[in-house]
Amino acid sequence: MHICALKNIINLKTTIIMEENLDKGMDLVSQGWELLLEHGPKFIGALVVLLMGLWIIKIINKSISKLMDRKDLDASLKPFLRSLISVLLKALLVISVMGMVGIQMTSFIAILGAAGLAVGMALSGTLQNFAGGVMILVFKPFKAGDYINAQGHSGTVREIQIFNTILKTPDNITIIIPNGGLSTGSMTNYSTELTRRVDWTIGIAYGDNSDKAKEVIGNLIQADSRIMKDPEPFIAISELADSSVNFAVRAWVKSEDYWAVFFQMNEQVYKTFEKEGLSIPFPQMDVHVQQ
DSSP states (O other), X not given: OHHXXXXXXXXXXXXXXXXXXXXXXXXXXXXXXXXXXXXXXXXXXXXXXXXHHHHHHHHHHHHHHHHHHHTTOOTTHHHHHHHHXXXXXXXXXXXXXXXXXXOOHHHHHHXXXXXXXXXXXXXXXXXXXXHXXXXXXXHOSSOXXXXXXXXXXXXXXXXXXXXXXXXXXXXXXXXXXXXXXXXXXXXXXXXXXXXXXXXXXXXXXXXXOHHHHHHHHHHHHHHOTTSOSSSOOEEEEEEEOSSOEEEEEEXXXXXXXXXXXXXXXXXXXXXXXXXXXXXXXXXXXXXXXXX
């Protein structure tokens, strides 16, 4: 009799516990549905806005690119402005989407500001490169297409980006230089001026006729139509060296003709001197042996 009563009590408690668990499960399901009904539309709307926003930003970037092409904007500014506008629009989109899902933007902005300070200190070099890129685009010490020498590298400027400047060397090597050092260091721009002076040092042997050598060099300069007549070319003996009498030869050309004229003149001098009986000496030493 006692055993049956004990079994009944256990069954009763088990039933009560199952009913309580079932009630709790129903409560959780009910709360889940309430949360889904309350916040689901917000998340779905935020996702739709995010996707549409990214699509619209892509269209805006293409439109801005076409507008810059029509306005014939400086090629140096195009990639920089495209990147900057894209980053700003995406940042605004993310902030708007976060506001839609109920995130308190005041607190978020405060946290973002603190995080930005920490990241800024960690990425001080990157921020310096960004500031350098802005300085380069504002003051324009060079532009896309210019041939420069900076930070130990020489090449034609292909693109000025937010953080880096890309050079292409004459032998088709790509060089990436951070804008920070480029904006604060020394830099030589060979493309700023329309004309450049070509300098040669041409030597003849001791005993050769210096007047004839000067005349031959002058005729070669006169025969090259790329060499400008004004300013007038300059030819004079510059040095009585150990093994040669050296002439300083200076002539002005268009910047794009500089290297072609320089190399071709060296070749013409070598061939013409041989025909005219003038010798181009090489270093030599006389040794006298005394008994």
